[in-house]
Amino acid sequence: xxxRRRLVRAGSVLAVPILWFLLTRLGIVAGxxxxxxxxxxxxxxxxxxxxxxxxxxxxxxxxVSFVVAAAVAIPLGLLIGRYTVFAxxxxxALEMLRPIPPIAWIPFTILVLPASELSxxxxxxxxxxxxxxxxxxQGARGVEVEFSRAAQSLGAGSFQxxxxxxxxxxxxxxxxxxxxxxxxxxxxxxxxxxxxxGTGLGFLTWSAYTSGSYPTIxxxxxxxxxxxxxxxxxxxxxxxxxxxWREVESx
Amino acid sequence: xSTVEQVKRRFGAGTVPLLTKRLRQALSVVLFFALWAVLxxxxxxxxxxxxxxxxxxxxxxxxLLGAPMTGSGATIYQHAAFSAMRVVVxxVLATATAIPLGLLIGANRRWExxxxxALEVFRPVPPVAWVPIALLLLPxxxxxxxxxxxxxxxxxxxxxxxEGVDTVDEEYLRAAESLGADSREVFRHVxxxxxxxxxxxxxxxxxxxxxxxxxxxxxxxxxIGIGYIIFQAYRxxxxxxxxxxxxxxxxxxxxxxxxxxxxxxxxxxxxxxD
Amino acid sequence: MSNxxxxxxxxxxxxxxxxxxxxxxxxENLTKVYDPEGERVVAVDDMDLQIGAEEFVALLGPSGCxxxxxxxxxxxxxxxxxxxxxxxxxxxxxxxxxxxxxxxDNRLFPWKxxxxxxxxxxxxxxxxxxxxxxxxLDEMGLDGFEDAYPSGLSGGMQxxxxxxxLLANDPDIMLMDEPFSALDALTxxxxxxxxxxxxERDNRTVLFITHDVEEAILLADRVVVMTARPGQVKDVIDVxxxxxxxxxxxxxxxxxxxxxRALSVIREEAQRAxxxxxxxx
Ligand SMILES: Nc1ncnc2c1ncn2[C@@H]1O[C@H](COP(=O)(O)OP(=O)(O)OP(=O)(O)O)[C@@H](O)[C@H]1O
Ligand SMILES: [Mg+2]
Numbered sequence: 134x135x136x137r138r139r140l141v142r143a144g145s146v147l148a149v150p151i152l153w154f155l156l157t158r159l160g161i162v163a164g165x166x167x168x169x170x171x172x173x174x175x176x177x178x179x180x181x182x183x184x185x186x187x188x189x190x191x192x193x194x195x196x197v198s199f200v201v202a203a204a205v206a207i208p209l210g211l212l213i214g215r216y217t218v219f220a221x222x223x224x225x226a227l228e229m230l231r232p233i234p235p236i237a238w239i240p241f242t243i244l245v246l247p248a249s250e251l252s253x254x255x256x257x258x259x260x261x262x263x264x265x266x267x268x269x270x271q272g273a274r275g276v277e278v279e280f281s282r283a284a285q286s287l288g289a290g291s292f293q294x295x296x297x298x299x300x301x302x303x304x305x306x307x308x309x310x311x312x313x314x315x316x317x318x319x320x321x322x323x324x325x326x327x328x329x330x331g332t333g334l335g336f337l338t339w340s341a342y343t344s345g346s347y348p349t350i351x352x353x354x355x356x357x358x359x360x361x362x363x364x365x366x367x368x369x370x371x372x373x374x375x376x377x378w379r380e381v382e383s384x
Numbered sequence: 385x386s387t388v389e390q391v392k393r394r395f396g397a398g399t400v401p402l403l404t405k406r407l408r409q410a411l412s413v414v415l416f417f418a419l420w421a422v423l424x425x426x427x428x429x430x431x432x433x434x435x436x437x438x439x440x441x442x443x444x445x446x447x448l449l450g451a452p453m454t455g456s457g458a459t460i461y462q463h464a465a466f467s468a469m470r471v472v473v474x475x476v477l478a479t480a481t482a483i484p485l486g487l488l489i490g491a492n493r494r495w496e497x498x499x500x501x502a503l504e505v506f507r508p509v510p511p512v513a514w515v516p517i518a519l520l521l522l523p524x525x526x527x528x529x530x531x532x533x534x535x536x537x538x539x540x541x542x543x544x545x546x547e548g549v550d551t552v553d554e555e556y557l558r559a560a561e562s563l564g565a566d567s568r569e570v571f572r573h574v575x576x577x578x579x580x581x582x583x584x585x586x587x588x589x590x591x592x593x594x595x596x597x598x599x600x601x602x603x604x605x606x607x608i609g610i611g612y613i614i615f616q617a618y619r620x621x622x623x624x625x626x627x628x629x630x631x632x633x634x635x636x637x638x639x640x641x642x643x644x645x646x647x648x649x650x651x652x653x654x655x656x657x658d
Numbered sequence: 659m660s661n662x663x664x665x666x667x668x669x670x671x672x673x674x675x676x677x678x679x680x681x682x683x684x685x686e687n688l689t690k691v692y693d694p695e696g697e698r699v700v701a702v703d704d705m706d707l708q709i710g711a712e713e714f715v716a717l718l719g720p721s722g723c724x725x726x727x728x729x730x731x732x733x734x735x736x737x738x739x740x741x742x743x744x745x746x747x748x749x750x751x752x753x754x755x756x757x758x759x760x761x762x763d764n765r766l767f768p769w770k771x772x773x774x775x776x777x778x779x780x781x782x783x784x785x786x787x788x789x790x791x792x793x794x795l796d797e798m799g800l801d802g803f804e805d806a807y808p809s810g811l812s813g814g815m816q817x818x819x820x821x822x823x824l825l826a827n828d829p830d831i832m833l834m835d836e837p838f839s840a841l842d843a844l845t846x847x848x849x850x851x852x853x854x855x856x857x858e859r860d861n862r863t864v865l866f867i868t869h870d871v872e873e874a875i876l877l878a879d880r881v882v883v884m885t886a887r888p889g890q891v892k893d894v895i896d897v898x899x900x901x902x903x904x905x906x907x908x909x910x911x912x913x914x915x916x917x918x919r920a921l922s923v924i925r926e927e928a929q930r931a932x933x934x935x936x937x938x939x
Contacts, residue, residue: 234633
């Protein structure tokens, strides 16, 4: 029974390349690169330094932007979640900016920031920032009053209460935000690289389209997908490790 | 103890007059615009090359009055209509496919085994990455953009629907069965309503992603729409129009999020009542 | 109406002549093993128990001894690993509206109003009878709350609403898994009275799971005490107190005797359960 289920699930995954093969073989989708063409293009790319440079660039951009976003959004979210006055003074301004898709900032960042590297990273940062911020606020607000009261009664100061009560209680929500944030970091990174050009997997994929080397588009998509899945797994791993006392919900 | 009390205590009761909540919130917005103006005036970083709030707002007003954007001659309304239509059509397609599919996958193990792993193969790919292949394969440019926006909205709705079904408390199903419901009735009276809050969450995440994707696709692929305007204005160095585009997309994004929120609240009314 | 329902009910209707009383439960050699291919948790081991039609039986036992498992097998939620459960001579093969269930944390549908909840059973079966839900709700002291959602009710009211939902379906058997354990003492007393009232009037069989020895003796005709896991019947206590029993009955000598007997069995089993756990760790 269990093995049968596994087989069906494996079959489901295998159906994707098989379908792809059939679609190209029977010419159902005109212009779709064949699996073999993509495979050989993959091999080619594998030996090109440029490809690995793009991989490295995109990965570093995502990781750095994500870490910065978390480092800013978590403390900010905890403060906004716990102090109404602070929230009133900061949140409305942030709420004005939030509905603007990060990618829409790209012309602004190119103009204002000194390096194009920074402008792409800022876009990626924004992608991760708001989900983490919102979830942290929600998490901080959800902490039961009794917990912080208990801590205060046991002699904790306000910093200690934050450190030992509010932050850990908000962790599951923060992690949920981080998982969403990582996904959005990739979305905006790829968009940024496609729009701003230069380097990175987004650019590689887009320029493959403009230069007519179509199989490389799919090489790019697959690589981006794999890296995206890996980084989501990384966030989950980190969340599990950090929590320990509570299973993180896989979103 | 309320925060107000805490702050009062900290500053010595009543010595610092606290603004009312409304005023503080208004102050936040005012400070934002002031900061923007100051940064531009002092030319911090490259802010000197960007437009300040006053000219940006005045261009926004004239755009609202129907002045054509950039060289193309189309008004902001035309661009907004194009972007909004793309989002609306993509959302309709995405909800119409992702919700039934999610319910099916969530409620039926066979369908889950058959479909979910295959869909999972595509999920980690950010929707924007599909832009080149969509432009390559789909007959028209517009359908390419639409497809990408659809993909952006599809997965959050699908995943949330599945998760919603998975987390329906089994005892509700048991209760319904013990009251005489057959599997179709259980689905209709228990699984679907119990999943609605997750579906609403999925749809609101989906709308957010649809807007990101539509702006990105329009920027990359060009043509017409707010994303296009923002990037075209940047090429022409009309930074006031860049700002107007950002404001417009923010307003649209906000309005659509609010709409989804209201509809969602209406549908899950039973949750909020205390 | 569900197919399951029909298959389990038909034999009673067509086979033997309809018995005068319905709702007899016959548990025969019931064994339930969770996770049979993995950890093999034997929750219930070869248990036998007969519950007469229209009898009120309380099921007592240390935590984790398999009480809920037994109830879930009777309700038809779980398939016995071995043995079977018969209701009026028919093998239980799935849930059935003739066997109503009250869950520990109430399982009113939060997305339906109280009235919609109460009308759910009739709607699934013979159809809704105008005004019936209202009269049941009145009886349960819930008039005025028809259009409220469950989240707007207090815990006691929710439990009453769930009882109302059950009664609207007119089941032969009421299976109740620690229904009042989350209520405060006063609400609990009111609910107990209500339950007895309903039971005496409508002639239903009740299986009532509880942790509370006094509650068991106060309510039941017989108190079944289970052993620590794997669960079996350890002792059956006939409660020979006259009905109606008012709350003062707890001060009588006979009540004290019965309570002491039940408690001593439970203590023994609880101690055994504790040692078992320590052994497992
Ligand atoms: N689905 C399951 N899988 C594995 N073990 C289970 C499962 N359900 C219950 N058990 C185990 O079976 C035993 C009996 O469980 P059951 O819920 O019937 O006990 P109970 O007497 O109702 O306990 P309580 O008084 O705590 O409600 C317990 O040890 C429990 O841990
Ligand atoms: Mg139990």
